[in-house]
Amino acid sequence: MDDHPTIQPSPSTRARDHLANERTYLAWLRTAAAVMALGIAVASFANKISATSAAAGGLLVATGAAGIVLGTRRYRQVTRELESGTFVTGTRGRVAILASSVLIGSLTVALVLVLIGRK
Numbered sequence: 278m279d280d281h282p283t284i285q286p287s288p289s290t291r292a293r294d295h296l297a298n299e300r301t302y303l304a305w306l307r308t309a310a311a312v313m314a315l316g317i318a319v320a321s322f323a324n325k326i327s328a329t330s331a332a333a334g335g336l337l338v339a340t341g342a343a344g345i346v347l348g349t350r351r352y353r354q355v356t357r358e359l360e361s362g363t364f365v366t367g368t369r370g371r372v373a374i375l376a377s378s379v380l381i382g383s384l385t386v387a388l389v390l391v392l393i394g395r396k
């Protein structure tokens with residue numbers, strides 16, 4: 278016997294859950310696009326494109342692309358879980374911490390590369 282009864286959500290609750298999932302996905306895309314745009318700006322707006330500015334820009338574009346892949350994967354997984362009624366809250370904390378850490382690390386490395394290239 279299952280200790281956790283299955284609760285069927287109402288149609289309005291189900292719609293809200295899917296819309297919330299979509300808003301979260303769009304936030305992932307928006308953040309990734311901003312990081313990629315920053316990478317392009319870093320690489321192309323330097324007075325002279327150097328190896329360090331190109332590396333910094335490439336790193337940020339790659340980080341943004343990884344964010345798109347991760348966000349899309351998460352969106353599809355949550356959609357499947359919502360459709361099957363097996364969604365469990367609080368199971369993705371590690372992914373958010375890892376993604377935040379990678380983003381902060383990439384921005385830091387890109388900044389260091391740009392500063393090294395200015396010397």
